[in-house]
Amino acid sequence: MDPSHELKIKQALEGLFGAVAQLQQVYPGKPFTLDGRLVGDIGEVVASLAYQLTLNEGLTRHHDAVCDIGRNVQIKTTFxxxxxxxxxxxxDYYLGIRMNRDGTFEEVYNGPGHLIQAQLAGRRPTRTGLHGGLMAMLKRINATVPDSDRIPRR
Known part of the structure; x- marks a missing residue:
């Protein structure tokens, strides 16, 4: 990642988490978690700086980016x-990352979506349209993905 971009992301996240801490002090009954669209947008930007991919403009259905060799990629992020x-x-391809408060991240999964789908085949559909609680499974499958099936790093 470009050091100047990395520093700007780190400083912005410090500000966000500082604001969350202030809100939690004033309203201790509320978690004020940074989730949803904001976390997704942060993850997409971080992924575009760390991986060889280009983000799609605006909101696009099913995929967030295209990697430099033409693979469509969905990016999922969590703090x-x-x-x-x-x-x-x-x-087509799924990139799952876990962000840290300092702007660094851990790659949880980087590979074809069908490998994840095969593991979820027995699960019943959810009302939200999303399967959750996948961290351990994604890490396990990620260890088996060949480098040729990964989105390359910059």
């Missing part, structure tokens, strides 16, 4: 302990 996978479609 917590769970990542989701869609129930009703299988992304």
């Amino acid at each position: 917590g302990t769970t990542l989701t996978f869609p129930v009703h479609h299988v992304p």
